[in-house]
Amino acid sequence: MRGLPGSGKSYWVEEFINSLPKKNTLQYKVCSTDEFFYKDGEYCFDAKELSKYHQLNLTRFIHAIANKIPLVICDNTNMAQWEFEDYCAAAKSQGYRVQIQQIGEPKDKEHQLLCADRNKHRVPLKSIVRMANVFEPHG
Known part of the structure; x- marks a missing residue:
């Protein structure tokens, strides 16, 4: 996944997983660095x-692919x-097909405002603009 905080990455992941056929319960793992910032159910970002x-x-991701989670x-x-x-x-070293899924256009000023308004970790617009400025297109 790629996108600014509040762009809808986690929502996209949830919708994608929910769209998978229910009859063959595909085993999956979602690895998000944000998960490590939760303390007693509350998000506490610490830049250090x-x-x-x-x-x-990354270690958790590698562990999942080493265990052949589909x-x-x-x-x-x-x-x-x-x-x-x-x-x-x-992922490629373990024979996985890699798909880069970008949500929104980080350089778009309206998109940045939307992301600042709706991101669940209260990332301010100033930080979102700073992140958007370092965005590198995939390719």
Whole structure:
């Protein structure tokens, strides 16, 4: 997944998983660095922990593909190529087909305002604009 906070990445993942055929309950794992910031059910972002939590998320992702879970999703913002290169390389090394799913257009000012308004972690517009400015198109 790729997109600004509040763009709808997690919603897209939930809708996608719910759209899968119910008769063959496909095993899946969603790996999101945000999960590590929850303490007693409350989101508590701490920039000092970000690097460590990203590494823990990548480790969890690699563990899932090593265990041959059929569908493994990285639900992070992934604004720059380097942020998701290791996920892609790990998945491809285990024979997985990789799909990059971008939600919204990070450089679009209206989209940035929408994301600032609806993101559930209260990321301010200033931070969203800063993230959008480092966005690198996939390709």
